[in-house]
Amino acid sequence: MATSFIDKARITVQAGNGGNGVVAFHREKYVAAGGPDGGDGGRGGSIILVVDDNMSTLMDFRYKRKYVASNGMDGQGARKSGRDGQNLTIKVPRGTLVRDAETNEIIKDMSGSEPFVLCKGGRGGWGNMHFATPTRQVPRFAKAGLPGEFHDVVLELKLLADVGLIGFPNVGKSTLLSVVSKAQPKIANYHFTTLFPNLGVVWVDEGVSFVMADIPGIIEGASEGAGLGHDFLRHIDRCRLLVHVVDVSGSEGRDPVADFDAINEELKHYSVNLAERPQIVCANKVDIMENPENLERLRQHVETLGYSLYEISAAAYQGTRELVKKVAEALSVLPPVTVYEPEYVPKTPAVDASAPLDIQRADNGTWIVEGPWLQRLMANVNFADYESRMWFDRALRESGLFQQMEEMGIQDGDTVSMYDFEFEYQR
Structure with missing residues (x-):
C-alpha cells in the first residue's frame, strides 16, 4: 500500500556492556599459592549499520524503535576470558542519513557499501591477574566492564537518484518515468496519484544509464508543509539534474508559465541550492494541446531564464527518446551525486574526576x-x-x-x- 512508504524514523540504539573481570586464584593439587588467575571480561557487542539494496523505505523501523546488542560475559578462573557480546547488525536502505536526534547533525551518510559502527561495545574489565606486582602478590580486586555506547538517532532517507522529476500533480511525471524506464508507478487521471517516490533506471546506450526519481506532486505552499511535496522534497536534494514537467495542454485550465514559476518558488523556499540546480523543462501533453499560445509563452519564458525546453507527449511516446539523450548528455558534465560529510562530533562522557559530585x-x-x-x-x-x-x-x-x-x-x-x-x- 502507498502508506507503507516511511522515509523518516527515530530509533534508540544501545551497544552491549563489557563483561566484568574476575577475582580468582590458581587452585591445583600440590601447587601452593598458585597466584591470581582471574580472566578478563568479554567486549560488549556493537551496533553496526549496513546498506541493503533490497530495502526502499524505513518501514522496518515504524514499530521497532529500540535496538540493543548483547553484553560481554564475565571472565572466569584459570585466566579464561569471557565471551564477547554478539554485534547487532541493522540494515538500512542506500541513501539513509543518520542524524543525532538532539542536535540534528549528520553522523553518517549510508550511501556507500561499507558497514558503519554506530555504537561501540564496552570494553571488558581486567581480571585480577593483571594487578599482581612484586609487592601486591594477592590482588583481591578486578575491574568492571565499561558500558556500551548509547545513542538516539533519526534515520532520514534521501533517494540516490541522478534525475528528479518535478512539477504539479497530474502533469505526467509518472507516465514519463514508465515510458523511459521499466518502473511501473501508479498512473491515473487525478491529482496525487503518486503518494511516494518511485525510482527507475533509464538505459540510454551501451554503458550509459542513469537513475530517475518521480517525486510526488509539489503544490504552492509545499515548502511550508502543504500537500505531499514537503514530505518528499528531501528526495531531490541529491539529484544532479531536475526535469521540470509542465502541462501545456490546457485541459485543466492551468497557466503553464504560472505553474513553472510556482514550482521554482517552492524549491527556493525549501533550499536555495536546490533552486539553483540545473533544470531541463518539458512541455508535456503537446499532442492534446488546446491553445498553442501556451507553449510559445512557456518557451519564451524559460529560454529567457536560460533553460532548455523540450516538447514531449509521454503518453504518446513523442519526443521522449530525444529527451533521454539530452538528459544523459547533461549528466555527463555534472558532478556526481552528493554524499554528505559527517557533522557530529562525539561527546566525551563526563566520568572523569573533574566532574562535580x-x-x-x-x-x-x-x-x-x-x-x-x-x-x-x-x-x-x-x-x-x-x-x-x-x-x-x-x-x-x-x-x-x-x-x-x-x-x-x-x-x-x-x-x-x-x-x-x-x-x-x-x-
Whole structure:
C-alpha cells in the first residue's frame, strides 16, 4: 500500500556492556599459592549499520524503535576470558542519513557499501591477574566492564537518484518515468496519484544509464508543509539534474508559465541550492494541446531564464527518446551525486574526576555523595579487600573530594554514604 512508504524514523540504539573481570586464584593439587588467575571480561557487542539494496523505505523501523546488542560475559578462573557480546547488525536502505536526534547533525551518510559502527561495545574489565606486582602478590580486586555506547538517532532517507522529476500533480511525471524506464508507478487521471517516490533506471546506450526519481506532486505552499511535496522534497536534494514537467495542454485550465514559476518558488523556499540546480523543462501533453499560445509563452519564458525546453507527449511516446539523450548528455558534465560529510562530533562522557559530585547532608547527619564518575570508580573496587579499599581512598583524596567535604564541615566519625557503601570519616 502507498502508506507503507516511511522515509523518516527515530530509533534508540544501545551497544552491549563489557563483561566484568574476575577475582580468582590458581587452585591445583600440590601447587601452593598458585597466584591470581582471574580472566578478563568479554567486549560488549556493537551496533553496526549496513546498506541493503533490497530495502526502499524505513518501514522496518515504524514499530521497532529500540535496538540493543548483547553484553560481554564475565571472565572466569584459570585466566579464561569471557565471551564477547554478539554485534547487532541493522540494515538500512542506500541513501539513509543518520542524524543525532538532539542536535540534528549528520553522523553518517549510508550511501556507500561499507558497514558503519554506530555504537561501540564496552570494553571488558581486567581480571585480577593483571594487578599482581612484586609487592601486591594477592590482588583481591578486578575491574568492571565499561558500558556500551548509547545513542538516539533519526534515520532520514534521501533517494540516490541522478534525475528528479518535478512539477504539479497530474502533469505526467509518472507516465514519463514508465515510458523511459521499466518502473511501473501508479498512473491515473487525478491529482496525487503518486503518494511516494518511485525510482527507475533509464538505459540510454551501451554503458550509459542513469537513475530517475518521480517525486510526488509539489503544490504552492509545499515548502511550508502543504500537500505531499514537503514530505518528499528531501528526495531531490541529491539529484544532479531536475526535469521540470509542465502541462501545456490546457485541459485543466492551468497557466503553464504560472505553474513553472510556482514550482521554482517552492524549491527556493525549501533550499536555495536546490533552486539553483540545473533544470531541463518539458512541455508535456503537446499532442492534446488546446491553445498553442501556451507553449510559445512557456518557451519564451524559460529560454529567457536560460533553460532548455523540450516538447514531449509521454503518453504518446513523442519526443521522449530525444529527451533521454539530452538528459544523459547533461549528466555527463555534472558532478556526481552528493554524499554528505559527517557533522557530529562525539561527546566525551563526563566520568572523569573533574566532574562535580552531588554532596548533601541528610537530617540524621549522614553525608550522601553521588555522581557518575564515583559510580564508575566504585564498580572497580573490591571492598572486602584491604588493598582495594586503600586504592579507593587514595583516588578520592586525589580527586579533592575529602578536602571539599572538610570545607563543608564534615567531622571525624561522621557517616559517609556512597550508594550501597558506608564508612566513618577519618582525616
